[in-house]
Amino acid sequence: MKTKQWWMAAMAALVCTASSVYAGELPEVLAKHFDAEKPVKAEIVMVVPPQEFEKFVQKLSEAARKDPEWFDEHSKKTAGGSPIPDYDEKLGMSQEEYDKYVKLWDEREAKRISETMLMLTESGDGKWKLVGSGEASSLSLLTFDPEKNSFKSPNGTLESIANIKAPKRSLLGAWTGEEWRYQSENSLTKMKENVALGTSEDGKYSLLVYRLQEVSTKGRPLFDQGLVIRFAAKK
Numbered sequence: 001m002k003t004k005q006w007w008m009a010a011m012a013a014l015v016c017t018a019s020s021v022y023a024g025e026l027p028e029v030l031a032k033h034f035d036a037e038k039p040v041k042a043e044i045v046m047v048v049p050p051q052e053f054e055k056f057v058q059k060l061s062e063a064a065r066k067d068p069e070w071f072d073e074h075s076k077k078t079a080g081g082s083p084i085p086d087y088d089e090k091l092g093m094s095q096e097e098y099d100k101y102v103k104l105w106d107e108r109e110a111k112r113i114s115e116t117m118l119m120l121t122e123s124g125d126g127k128w129k130l131v132g133s134g135e136a137s138s139l140s141l142l143t144f145d146p147e148k149n150s151f152k153s154p155n156g157t158l159e160s161i162a163n164i165k166a167p168k169r170s171l172l173g174a175w176t177g178e179e180w181r182y183q184s185e186n187s188l189t190k191m192k193e194n195v196a197l198g199t200s201e202d203g204k205y206s207l208l209v210y211r212l213q214e215v216s217t218k219g220r221p222l223f224d225q226g227l228v229i230r231f232a233a234k235k
Helices: 002-011 053-066 068-076 095-104 134-141
Strands: 040-048 109-121 128-132 143-145 150-153 156-160 164-166 175-185 189-202 207-216 222-234
Touching: 040 134, 053 068, 053 095, 068 156, 109 222, 134 207, 134 222, 150 175, 150 207, 156 189, 164 189
Parallel strands: none
Antiparallel strands: 040 109, 040 222, 109 128, 128 143, 143 150, 150 156, 156 175, 164 175, 175 189, 189 207, 207 222
């Protein structure tokens, strides 16, 4: 398990109800973060822990290889949405080592990968389209329907799921928001598509997280695209 793969997996730990609106009125769930037809300067980021944290990732990989069934079940028990499994001696380290790696995780940074622009435009039928530039251009395929509180993508409809209340040790730190999800499965593949919008606990940033995953029915990764975008929160 490489660091990049682990980081993408950690995103999966991610994660409302909109008022009825009239055509032309920006839905409240979007108005928290955007103004209609107004471009927003944003940045695509990747969370990077100190280099020494790689040793912890390798230990987790080894524990997963030795007993994949136990590791999968143990990881699901992790409290509070943290990507770091709770301590257990089967992780192959002492409590002291584990505490050291947790401390390293607390020193992680969100580093800018590239800049982008985001803008909400009305599609003319009471729906709203999220337009992104550069690496975020795939977001332009998403349309929000305020009457159904759902996003529509070429794959299907992303329905609202449980609100996000991420703890300090989650991938993006403490933040709250809303999340929508589409899932499908056929005889060959499984697909999951998520989009989330929220605000950091300190009120400094709005966060937009998008992920599209496709795997074979045997679990072999076929496609995995993830974006973490942050921009100045509305005052």
